Amino acid sequence: MTTETTPPRTLGAVMSSEAGYEAEVDDSPLRISGFIALLLSLLSGFTIVAIPMVGFAIAAVLFGMFALRKSDSQSLPVGTTAARIGILVAVLFGTWGVGRYAFKRDTLGSQAEYFARQFLRVASSGNEIYAKELQKSYVNRYLVTMPLEETYELERLKMERQMREAQERGEEFSPPGEEDDVSTVKELVKYPLDQEWVLLRPVRIFSHYGRQKAEVVLATDHTDSAYKLRIVLEYLVHKDRGTSEWYVETCLPFRKRIVAESVL
Structure with missing residues (x-):
């Protein structure tokens, strides 16, 4: 006659079995997109210098919203806090950069x-x-103390002299005043x-x-x-x-x- 031995169980497991359910381990899911959103939000700070960098702010908000999607787990997913911080920082830098650019323009x-x-x-x-x-x-401007009329008249006479000398040498001379x-x-x-x-x-x-x-x-x-x-x-x-x-x-x-x- 053989006897079957029941493996030892913990008290919680026995109580769970007696209550009609088994204990389950609920691990918190990892949201990598939340950390990506935080990184992109930090890069969006360059929007203040170059307006095309606002694309990093937009990308950070999109990754952050994706990280905050609903989860079947009862535990808070890892990375949602980073996603919220990333969205906040991206909106701050993006608004600041675009507003500064619009004000400057x-x-x-x-x-x-x-x-x-x-x-x-x-x-x-x-x-x-x-x-x-x-x-x-x-x-390249003349000084305020210089008489502009006399200075420009001397330049005109100098230009005419250079033109005559070029014609005597048989060369072509195009004065810059004909632009x-x-x-x-x-x-x-x-x-x-x-x-x-x-x-x-x-x-x-x-x-x-x-x-x-x-x-x-x-x-x-x-x-x-x-x-x-x-x-x-x-x-x-x-x-x-x-x-x-x-x-x-x-x-x-x-x-x-x-x-x-x-x-x-």
Whole structure:
């Protein structure tokens, strides 16, 4: 006759069996996406420097929401706290960066439009010398103490002498004063000083090789036949004084670019 021996069980297991159920171990699930959201949210801090980095903030929020999905476990999943912190940090950095970028664009756009209108007033008044000075960066402008009329007259005489010498040698000489933007500024004299130039489209703020620029398109009126000007300005900061200013880089008639719908 054989006897069967029952393996020893703990008191909790015996009580669970007597109550009609078995004890189960409920492990907390791991949410890796929560830690990824936290990492991306920290990287979104660079949105303050470069606006394209806002993509990290958006990705952090998406990963955080995915980590906070419902779970069948009764225990709190590991990583949900990191996901909540990541969402909060990403929203903070993203809002800060986008708000700062929008405020900067609005401020620079208003300044560029104001300076462009003032430049047109100077050009329309027939003050060609000051208009030329506004088309130079601050490092290339003449000093305030210098007589501009006499200085420009000496430059004109020097240019004529160089032209005569080039003709005597049989060489071609193209004076820089015949550039398109200079001739465009000269044509502005025919418009009255109080001409109401209208903003044809919002001021475009852009960066070109690390140089902050603005494109202002003004027109005499809103009709299709109106005379339109495209003025590109550059925002410069004085290295020594720390002050900033705008200068007119180009001033040319506005023409729409012809873009092919498809290239064969």
